[in-house]
Structures are given as C-alpha cells and as structure tokens.
Amino acid sequence: MKLIFLGPPGAGKGTLAAKAVDILKLPHISTGAIFRSAIAAQSTLGLKVKAVIDAGKLVDDAATIELVKERLAQADAQAGYILDGFPRTIPQAEALSAFSSVDKVVNFDIPDSSVLERLGGRRVCRKCGANYHIVFNKPKNEKVCPACGGEIYTRDDDREEAVQKRLEVYRAQTAPLIDYYRKKGLLVDVDARPLVDEVVGNFKKALGL
Ligand code: ADP
Ligand code: ADP
Numbered sequence: 001m002k003l004i005f006l007g008p009p010g011a012g013k014g015t016l017a018a019k020a021v022d023i024l025k026l027p028h029i030s031t032g033a034i035f036r037s038a039i040a041a042q043s044t045l046g047l048k049v050k051a052v053i054d055a056g057k058l059v060d061d062a063a064t065i066e067l068v069k070e071r072l073a074q075a076d077a078q079a080g081y082i083l084d085g086f087p088r089t090i091p092q093a094e095a096l097s098a099f100s101s102v103d104k105v106v107n108f109d110i111p112d113s114s115v116l117e118r119l120g121g122r123r124v125c126r127k128c129g130a131n132y133h134i135v136f137n138k139p140k141n142e143k144v145c146p147a148c149g150g151e152i153y154t155r156d157d158d159r160e161e162a163v164q165k166r167l168e169v170y171r172a173q174t175a176p177l178i179d180y181y182r183k184k185g186l187l188v189d190v191d192a193r194p195l196v197d198e199v200v201g202n203f204k205k206a207l208g209l
C-alpha cells in the first residue's frame with residue numbers, strides 16, 4: 001500500500017507513522033527526517049537546506065522531488081510506503097504522479113490551536129528521530145531518549161517565529177493538496193485531535209483495517 005500523510009506541521013503525522021509502520025510493515029519515509037539527517041551529517045544537501053528549514057520555509061521543489069524519487073526507487077519501498085511530509089506543493093504532487101502511483105492520502109484534520117500546543121511542547125531525539133512531548137508524551141529523563149539513549153532536543157524550526165511561518169506556508173502551498181487529492185478520490189480524513197491511541201483507531205477505521 002502506498003500512503004501519503006498530509007497535514008499541518010505538528011498534526012501528529014510522524015507519531016502516527018511510527019505506529020503505522022508496525023501495523024502495515026511498510027517503511028516510513030519522512031522528507032523532514034531525511035533533511036535533518038543531512039543537516040546533522042553536514043552533507044552538501046544539509047548545508048544547502050539548513051537556513052531555509054530553520055526559517056520555516058520549504059526546500060525547493062526540484063531538490064525535494066529528486067530526493068524522494070531516489071528514495072522510492074530503493075528495494076524496501078517497492079511493496080509500498082508511508083510518505084510523510086511529501087508532497088507539500090502541487091508541483092511536487094504532479095511530479096510524484098509521474099514516478100509512483102498512490103493508493104490513499106490520509107488527511108490529518110486538526111485545528112491550529114492543537115497544532116500550536118503540539119509544536120510548542122515537541123521534543124525530538126537527535127539519534128533516532130523519535131518524537132516526544134513535554135505534556136502528552138513525556139520521557140522520564142527530559143534529556144535522554146528512552147528508545148535509544150540519544151540526546152533529546154528542541155528543533156530550531158519549532159521556535160515561535162518559525163512555527164508561524166510554517167503555518168502560513170502550509171495554508172498557502174500545502175492545504176490546496178486536500179482538494180487536489182479529494183478530486184482524485186484518494187483522500188481519507190482522519191480526526192487527529194484525540195490522544196494517540198484514539199487517532200490510531202481513527203486511522204485504522206478510515207483505511208478499513
Ligand atoms: P513537520 O513534521 O513539522 O511537518 P517535517 O519534519 O515534515 O515538519 O519538515 C521539516 C521541514 O523540512 C519543513 O518545514 C521544510 O522546511 C522541510 N521539508 C520537509 N518536507 C518538505 C517538502 N516536501 N518540500 C519542501 N520542504 C520540505
Ligand atoms: P508532525 O509529524 O505532523 O509534525 P509529530 O508527530 O511530530 O507531528 O507530533 C507533534 C507533537 O505532538 C509531538 O511532540 C508529539 O509527541 C505530539 N503528539 C502527536 N500526536 C499527538 C496526539 N494525538 N495527542 C497529543 N500529542 C500528540
């Protein structure tokens with residue numbers, strides 16, 4: 001099954017993807033996570049995208065499309081995948097349709113107030129990328145990842161100015177994909193407001209699992 005997770009920043013896409021990996025046995029492909037690894041490794045790509053990402057803007061379509069095209073060509077993605085955070089623009093969606101089919105687009109439905117609450121408390125493991133939250137999913141030791149022992153940090157783009165910019169960018173460039181995929185008959189809406197276990201239930205129901 002080829003799935004796209006669509007929704008505003010902080011909707012819970014990454015958190016649900018981690019659960020869906022166990023349910024569906026498919027790889028989780030997050031463009032944001034790929035960019036963060038590139039930044040950590042100080043690769044050419046990482047050096048190029050760091051300032052743009054920290055400012056809450058989008059990486060250019062050409063570079064992002066190329067990255068996803070290469071990733072989806074790998075062996076583990078042939079039976080399906082969970083694509084989290086791509087496409088984020090209509091040109092990205094058009095490009096994707098030229099190199100992969102899509103079975104369903106899961107739209108994470110959530111108000112801005114919840115998004116702000118979730119992004120404001122988000123913490124991430126530098127080593128394995130696991131997501132935590134200072135209220136909703138608090139690790140015992142606030143600095144150490146319980147899954148891998150890595151350092152827990154606050155993303156630079158979760159600072160307030162960057163969050164406002166990301167929400168603007170979402171509304172202008174990404175939200176039009178909701179109608180785009182609805183018209184193609186691929187969209188399924190998931191109520192992303194409740195606690196994680198209930199969102200997992202909503203997701204399974206929406207996909208008929
Ligand atoms: P979030 O989980 O908060 O929605 P992501 O981890 O998906 O954020 O992405 C972090 C940042 O990486 C984005 O704000 C953007 O700068 C960049 N990025 C991720 N995916 C894309 C994409 N498909 N197109 C352009 N930029 C992207
Ligand atoms: P996205 O990938 O859409 O940007 P994340 O999965 O990183 O979103 O979630 C954003 C923040 O909200 C994280 O701190 C995560 O722990 C928390 N979170 C995710 N889902 C829920 C939920 N259903 N209820 C409360 N907090 C959540």
Ligand code: ZN
Pocket residue numbers: 125126127128129130145146147148149150
């Ligand atoms: Zn970790």
